[in-house]
Amino acid sequence: MAAWIRLLRAHAALTRELSSRLETRHGLSLRDYDVLVQIYFAPGRRMRRIDIARTVILSPSGITRLLDGLERSGWVKKEHCASDARVTYAALTETGVEKFEQARATHLADVEELFGSRFSDDEHHQLADLLGRLPLADAGACNSE
Amino acid sequence: MAAWIRLLRAHAALTRELSSRLETRHGLSLRDYDVLVQIYFAPGRRMRRIDIARTVILSPSGITRLLDGLERSGWVKKEHCASDARVTYAALTETGVEKFEQARATHLADVEELFGSRFSDDEHHQLADLLGRLPLADAGACNSE
DNA sequence: CTTGTATACTTGAGGTCGCAAGCAAATATA
């Protein structure tokens, strides 16, 4: 039970600090960033909206509204699917790619400072292994990065 | 970085499932439960509101509104501090104690199912150790349970 | 005693999220 509580607290403290830094330096929330990473590393730098929702564990309506914001800012644009008229892709724009790459530089450093630097390579591997056993429900690929 | 992403995803999936189960069976959110635990194990089954906020990592205004709900339901009541008129205690009522103990029974089983059962005693200890190194900002005692 | 600062708490406004409901397109079944 101690481990579960620590996971809860660590998550709360880390996301609060990381999101705050992203917000002040880049005007992005941690979720915004998370979505941008997923699209950035997807083939063609675009993803079906439903797949984004599943991998970042957000409801479909949540994705609609989050992408609304990124579209209004011009980082992301919609693209239609030729073979299935139901699906819409979310694709990074050119400025979206630049925006993400800028944010990525400082964010990776922040994650390293607050998280990565606390563990040796071995411990890092252990931690990933242990956390990897937890159930993700219907979450998707749990991509790289 | 893999470990950090897994922590994010595991937290999202677990809190979603645990909160949903608490909600349907007891009408409590995971945060409600978290606050009730803290008060339950505090001396005199009461805590200063600000201390609750710090240990569960919620803003003071968040605590005011969360406790509003628990007070309206009758699980928690306010108590004044004799030595400092600024502070208000949040204390469990009798029905609040019962409510918590009922919720606790099923919640502990849920946490065991979704979290505890995935690890051996050794691994559990390792995980708690690793997560314990992460920064908690100004979070308080990070209590038992 | 008065002034300034820190602390505990509350309230209003604004943002984010999930659920339920609804629409449209695809797919399965008759």
Added chain:
DNA sequence: TATATTTGCTTGCGACCTCAAGTATACAAG
């Protein structure tokens, strides 16, 4: 072809959270 189900997506609504601002109390310094 006609009907039913599933899937992808959006919208209205309500719940919850944070931030900024305000109130009240405590305390420290002049």
